[in-house]
Amino acid sequence: MANISKYFEEGASIDYTPASAVYSGNLVNLGSVSGFTPRDVGASELGALRLTGVIRAPYVGGYANVGDNIWWDANGTPYGGSADGACTRSAPDGDWWVGTLVKAAAATDATCDVALNKVNPNLPAWPNRTHVATAVDLNTWVAATHNGKVIHVTKDADEDTTITFPIGVAGMEAIIVNDEEDGKLLLQVDWNGSETCEGNLTIAATKLANLTKTTGKRGDYLHLVCTTAAGIWRCQEKRGTWVSSA
Numbered sequence: 001m002a003n004i005s006k007y008f009e010e011g012a013s014i015d016y017t018p019a020s021a022v023y024s025g026n027l028v029n030l031g032s033v034s035g036f037t038p039r040d041v042g043a044s045e046l047g048a049l050r051l052t053g054v055i056r057a058p059y060v061g062g063y064a065n066v067g068d069n070i071w072w073d074a075n076g077t078p079y080g081g082s083a084d085g086a087c088t089r090s091a092p093d094g095d096w097w098v099g100t101l102v103k104a105a106a107a108t109d110a111t112c113d114v115a116l117n118k119v120n121p122n123l124p125a126w127p128n129r130t131h132v133a134t135a136v137d138l139n140t141w142v143a144a145t146h147n148g149k150v151i152h153v154t155k156d157a158d159e160d161t162t163i164t165f166p167i168g169v170a171g172m173e174a175i176i177v178n179d180e181e182d183g184k185l186l187l188q189v190d191w192n193g194s195e196t197c198e199g200n201l202t203i204a205a206t207k208l209a210n211l212t213k214t215t216g217k218r219g220d221y222l223h224l225v226c227t228t229a230a231g232i233w234r235c236q237e238k239r240g241t242w243v244s245s246a
Contacts, residue, residue, distance in 0.1 A: 016041065016049040027057070027072055029096045032127075033117045034072070052116050054102055058086040059112035060093075063181045064105040065218060069125040070098045070114045079110040087112050090179070091131035092152055122239060123219045126150050126175060133179070139164045147172055152179035153187055160186035162208075167192050168231035177221040178211055178240065187211040188245075189222060195231035197224070200238050208245040215241040 016035065021043045022028065028035040028049060036055055041047030057070075061079030064070075071094020076086035088094055089105070100120045103113045119125070132146065135154040141164065151174060153161050163176055168191075178187050189209040197203035201222065211220055220240025227234045 012052045013038075013048045013050050016047050017044060018047070019043060022047070027055075027098065029072070034096065034098045036116060050116065052118070054113055054115050056111050056113050057098070058084070059105060059109055060086045060088045060090075061108055061110065062089050062105065063107055063218070064089040064101055064112070065182070066101055066104050067120040067123055068101045068105075068219060069120065069123060070101055070112060072096055072098050079108055081110060087114065090133070090152070091125070091150065092133040094131075097125045097127040124221075124237075129175070134163075135161070137162045137164070141166055141174075143169070143172065146174060148174070150175040150177060152177045153185070154180045155185045160188065162188040162190055164190040165192050165195070165233075168195050168226035168229075168233060170226055170229050172226040173224065175221055175223045178216055178218060180216075180218060182217045183213055185211070185216055186213050187216060187220075189224075191233065192231065195233060197233045197235055199234040199236065201235035201242055203244050209242050210245055211240055211242050 018041055022037050022041045024037055024039045026037045033051055035049030035051055038050055058078035060076045068089055070087050071091055073088045073093045074085045074095050076088050077083040078086040087098060099114045099116045099118045101112060102115050105112050129150050131150045131152060133152045155161055176189055178185055194205040196205050203209050222235055223237040224233050225236055
């Protein structure tokens with residue numbers, strides 16, 4: 001695993017006894033949180049892991065905002081470097097959640113500054129869900145593939161992207177996330193036939209929910225659950241300016 005170049009800010013730590021030796025400057029997956037090794041820890045020896053503070057970690061590159069969630073990709077390649085693991089803004093590529101950015105990242109950044117295990121209340125990470133990605137219209141969504149998943153949407157070249165729902169079944173659920181740069185994507189959610197949406201977002205039958213290019217930001221999302229067999233969907237949570245089509 002790639003070494004972390006710097007540890008900027010000290011924070012809380014816990015005892016840690018690894019089965020195998022862990023070198024200084026590495027990230028460790030503890031299941032629900034990430035740990036950072038401030039010094040070498042031998043196999044079966046008592047050491048410590050930092051759970052909070054700010055690290056500067058290898059980064060695959062890519063535009064990201066302050067507060068965006070960052071993941072560790074064991075197969076990732078730091079921008080301009082060699083494959084040895086790196087942080088990524090892409091949840092579908094990540095092996096586990098690390099924390100949130102404290103400084104915006106650019107397309108060609110080889111490192112990123114991350115607050116370990118820092119939660120952004122306005123931008124959930126959903127670390128215990130399965131994350132999938134699409135850059136094209138999603139017209140073949142099926143329950144076995146997408147139900148209960150977090151669907152990260154980018155764009156295909158300069159095209160806009162539409163997520164088309166199947167016939168609603170009570171309990172069906174999805175989280176649709178704009179994973180494109182700010183102001184770059186018109187993202188549409190299209191319900192089946194006469195189905196509607198209520199709750200935090202009201203969409204009438206035959207209408208679409210639109211996140212426009214002018215207002216859309218990376219990380220805007222809809223958390224949708226089908227509440228009845230009649231195909232009534234409820235918006236549980238949302239971020240961003242979503243409006244009904246005309």
